[in-house]
Amino acid sequence: xxxxxxxxVPNAELxxxxxxxxxxxxxxxxxDGADLxxxxxxxxxxxxxxxxxxxxxxxxxxxxxxxxGGEARIFGYDAVRDAHRVRRLIGVTGQYASVDETLTARENxxxxxxxxxxxxxxARRRASELLERFGLADAADRxxxxxxxxxxxxxxxxxxxxxxxxxxxxxxxxxxLDPRTRAQLWEMIRELVRSGSTVLxxxxxxxxxxxxxxxxxxxxxxxxxxxxxxDELKASVGASSLELAVRHAKDLAEAxxxxxxxxxxxxxxxxESGRITAPAADADRLADLLIALRERGIGLAEISVRKPxxxxxxxxxxxxxxxxxxxxxxxxxxxFAQDHDxxxxxxx
Amino acid sequence: MNGSANRMDxxxxxxxxxxxxxxxxxxxxxxxxxxxxxxxxxxxxDVTLQPILFTLMFAYLFGGAIAGDVRGxxxxxxxxxxxxxxITTSIVTGVQLREDMEKGVFDRFRSLPIARIAPxxxxxxxxxxxxxxxxxxxFTVGYLIGYRPAGGLGYVAVAAALVxxxxxxxxxxxxxxxxxxxxxxxxxxVSMLVLLPLTILSNxxxxxxxxxxxxxxxxxxxxxxxxxxxxxxxANAGTFSRELAISLAGAAAIVAVFAPLTVRVYMxxx
Numbered sequence: 001x002x003x004x005x006x007x008x009v010p011n012a013e014l015x016x017x018x019x020x021x022x023x024x025x026x027x028x029x030x031x032d033g034a035d036l037x038x039x040x041x042x043x044x045x046x047x048x049x050x051x052x053x054x055x056x057x058x059x060x061x062x063x064x065x066x067x068x069g070g071e072a073r074i075f076g077y078d079a080v081r082d083a084h085r086v087r088r089l090i091g092v093t094g095q096y097a098s099v100d101e102t103l104t105a106r107e108n109x110x111x112x113x114x115x116x117x118x119x120x121x122x123a124r125r126r127a128s129e130l131l132e133r134f135g136l137a138d139a140a141d142r143x144x145x146x147x148x149x150x151x152x153x154x155x156x157x158x159x160x161x162x163x164x165x166x167x168x169x170x171x172x173x174x175x176x177l178d179p180r181t182r183a184q185l186w187e188m189i190r191e192l193v194r195s196g197s198t199v200l201x202x203x204x205x206x207x208x209x210x211x212x213x214x215x216x217x218x219x220x221x222x223x224x225x226x227x228x229x230x231d232e233l234k235a236s237v238g239a240s241s242l243e244l245a246v247r248h249a250k251d252l253a254e255a256x257x258x259x260x261x262x263x264x265x266x267x268x269x270x271x272e273s274g275r276i277t278a279p280a281a282d283a284d285r286l287a288d289l290l291i292a293l294r295e296r297g298i299g300l301a302e303i304s305v306r307k308p309x310x311x312x313x314x315x316x317x318x319x320x321x322x323x324x325x326x327x328x329x330x331x332x333x334x335x336f337a338q339d340h341d342x343x344x345x346x347x348x
Numbered sequence: 349m350n351g352s353a354n355r356m357d358x359x360x361x362x363x364x365x366x367x368x369x370x371x372x373x374x375x376x377x378x379x380x381x382x383x384x385x386x387x388x389x390x391x392x393x394d395v396t397l398q399p400i401l402f403t404l405m406f407a408y409l410f411g412g413a414i415a416g417d418v419r420g421x422x423x424x425x426x427x428x429x430x431x432x433x434x435i436t437t438s439i440v441t442g443v444q445l446r447e448d449m450e451k452g453v454f455d456r457f458r459s460l461p462i463a464r465i466a467p468x469x470x471x472x473x474x475x476x477x478x479x480x481x482x483x484x485x486x487f488t489v490g491y492l493i494g495y496r497p498a499g500g501l502g503y504v505a506v507a508a509a510l511v512x513x514x515x516x517x518x519x520x521x522x523x524x525x526x527x528x529x530x531x532x533x534x535x536x537x538v539s540m541l542v543l544l545p546l547t548i549l550s551n552x553x554x555x556x557x558x559x560x561x562x563x564x565x566x567x568x569x570x571x572x573x574x575x576x577x578x579x580x581x582x583a584n585a586g587t588f589s590r591e592l593a594i595s596l597a598g599a600a601a602i603v604a605v606f607a608p609l610t611v612r613v614y615m616x617x618x
Contacts, residue, residue: 062459087461098456102384111383114376115462117369143387159456 007040007166009089010076015040015167015198016061017076022069023056023222030056032222033070038200038215040075040166043193045213046202047314053222054202055095055171061200062092062169074167091165093156095172095202099144105131105155106140112159130158135184150181157188168192170201174208186212206314220318234307240280241306247299249274255298262289280305370463377470381444382477394440395482399433403489406553414554422495427507427579428552430486431572434479434511435547438519439539441475442526446535449527449617468527468614472519479515483508499586507582510595514575517599520606527614552576571598 011017016038023031031053038044048054059065061072063083072079074086092098099108106127113123131140134154144152153173160168170189174182189212193199203209209216210230218226218233226233242263246255249271256269256276263285267278286305293300308316385391406425411418445468448454457467487495487504497504522539529535549563550572556564567573575598578591 059455064455064458084461087459090459092456092459094452094455098452098454098459100380100384100453101451102387103380104387107380107383111376111380112456112460114379115373115457115460115466117372 007075007089011073012075013040014038014073015042015075016044016072016200018057018061018070018072020070021057021060021067021072023053023060023065024068029222031060031067034219034222034224036061036217036224036227038198040198041193041196042214043189043199043201043212045209045216046200046219047204047206047209047216048202048219049204049318052219054204054219056222057219058092058169058171058200058202062090063087064092089166091160091168093153093160093168093170093173095175099152099156099159101144104141104143105136105147105151108144108155109159109162113162116163118162126162130161134158149176150178153177153185154181157185161192164192164195164197166196167198167200170199172202172204174203174205182208218314218317226313226317231307233313236313240308242278242280242286243302243304243306244276244278244300245302246274246276247301251298252276254296255293258292258296258298259289262292274301370465370469373462373466374469374473377466378473379470381471381474385474391440392478392481395433395437395478396485398436399429399482399486400489402433403429403486404493407490407493410553419494422490422493423497423580423584424555425553426486426490426495426497427583428550428576429490430483430508430511431514431576431579432547432552433486434482434515435518435572435575436543437478437482438475438515439522439536439543440478441471441519442522442524442529442535442539443532445471445523445526446529446532450532464615465611468523468611472516472523475519476512476516479512480508483511497583499583503582503586507579510578510582510592511575514595514599517602520603520610524606524610524613527610527617546570546572550576571595574598 014037016036018034018036021031021034021036022029034053034057036044036046036057046054046057056065060067061074061079063079063086066080075089077085077089079086100111103111109127109130110123113126114120118126128137128140131137134157136151136154136158139147139151144155147155153176157170157173160170173189174185177185186208189199189201201208201212213230215227215229216233217224226236228236244255244259246252252269252271252274256267259265259267259276259278263278265278267276269276290303403426406429407418407421410425411421415421415424448467448471454467487497487508499507521542522535525535525538529538550567550570552572556567556573559567571594574591575595578589578595581587581589581591
């Protein structure tokens with residue numbers, strides 16, 4: 001499946017190179033000096049809340065909008081001056097399905113295939129292939145009006161893959177999809193990158209960026225406010241935290257005192273669950289702590305170190321939570337998801 | 349991903365799209381427009397039901413009053429209805445273009461390495477087929493209720509072709525409204541406002557001599573009148589008259605002005 005693109009382009013290393021991109025609508029600057037660099041063969045996540053400028057940025061990179069300032073290069077080609085060349089290298093799947101509502105799924109793919117220069121028979125074959133691969137074969141000859149959101153998304157992505165584009169832009173590809181379809185889509189994106197493509201996707205789902213993206217740019221109010229790998233971003237927020245649960249609730253106060261003494265930090269305790277949270281110490285101190293606890297006969301139910309979640313990263317960087325995400329998880333205080341925590345790494 | 353060409357070794361190397369590609373892309377877009385119609389036949393009510401309804405209505409309503417009887421009125425009214433129906437139909441070009449441009453699918457067209465003009469050209473091509481259908485239907489209904497054009501079938505065909513060419517030219521005006529307006533309903537409104545006086549205040553339905561002088565002046569100037577006269581001369585008398593030359597010159601002038609305007613606005617927005 002692995003397949004590299006014999007790209008004859010000015011810059012095969014960098015799929016995207018954007019400097020100081022600006023786009024204003026009226027007097028509102030939707031994008032206000034965004035810089036992005038995407039290495040070829042990677043998945044790059046653009047993360048931000050609604051209205052942060054993600055879609056506008058993507059549209060400028062994908063030649064759909066002309067920037068008011070700055071410049072964007074796609075594989076070294078200028079996205080404005082060499083727009084036609086750029087369009088040969090990219091595929092775009094928009095936030096709102098960029099497919100034809102009145103046509104059937106098959107007709108959509110055939111029309112796009114023909115526009116891309118495939119012959120009549122070739123276009124038909126390619127359409128059937130893609131419908132099969134995206135699980136749409138049964139619905140192939142139905143009008144899109146009758147399609148669910150997930151089916152539309154899949155067709156949309158299929159349309160972007162008629163010819164495998166060296167660079168694929170996906171604007172919130174999984175918004176509104178059920179978890180199963182989302183997982184399928186993620187797998188397709190990974191497969192695409194394994195075969196040599198580069199993917200730039202926008203998302204408001206922290207988890208999605210975390211799961212998929214090699215690098216993430218956090219964008220807020222039209223600016224890139226942080227950039228790095230998921231781990232780097234999490235590290236930038238600060239240390240990991242240590243969580244202990246005592247086996248017997250009566251030991252909680254004693255255990256807390258031991259932790260504070262051994263690690264020389266302040267802790268927080270939650271009597272209901274018998275948990276203690278502390279800023280994570282370095283590993284040596286942690287060993288001391290475990291010994292001290294055993295010496296005092298305090299039994300532990302659980303001990304874990306967790307890195308900050310991207311939620312916390314987001315909160316720390318922008319001062320706000322990612323819109324919509326917090327409500328879905330249903331926890332009270334933003335940024336500190338104690339009871340539902342995908343980032344927990346059990347160390348003992 | 350299995351075996352498909354990537355775009356760099358695709359069939360269209362080089363810079364901007366060439367003429368051959370522009371034609372191929374436009375044909376594909378026209379094909380798309382026809383597919384749309386296949387799924388939404390109501391889009392063709394205006395070129396199917398309208399010619400039938402209008403021909404019958406006007407022939408029997410005005411026939412007695414204007415020409416003494418329906419049969420005598422047919423040589424006047426059929427060319428009139430033909431021009432009126434087909435020209436009115438050309439409004440749809442602008443409305444549908446606007447609707448298309450507002451939809452998500454247009455983003456995809458714009459991100460594809462296709463000739464930029466293709467969606468516009470394709471729409472205009474597909475519409476010519478609509479005009480042809482309206483023309484055939486109008487003549488057919490006319491024939492069924494007793495219209496026997498003296499020019500014969502050949503000249504009738506030429507007359508229909510003339511109307512199609514002129515409607516196509518006029519559709520550039522509405523395409524221009526389409527690409528510059530903000531909403532589809534706005535396009536519809538403005539277009540009707542322009543078109544109604546032109547098609548009604550013409551020689552399409554009544555002899556010009558019956559009109560007051562000031563109105564005669566307008567009607568004689570009205571390009572629609574010239575087109576109607578040209579069609580009558582062709583279908584009823586089998587002659588290529590001066591009106592034909594005027595109509596074609598008018599059509600050419602419209603295209604010369606509005607095609608570049610439309611394309612310019614369209615390219616800026618697309």
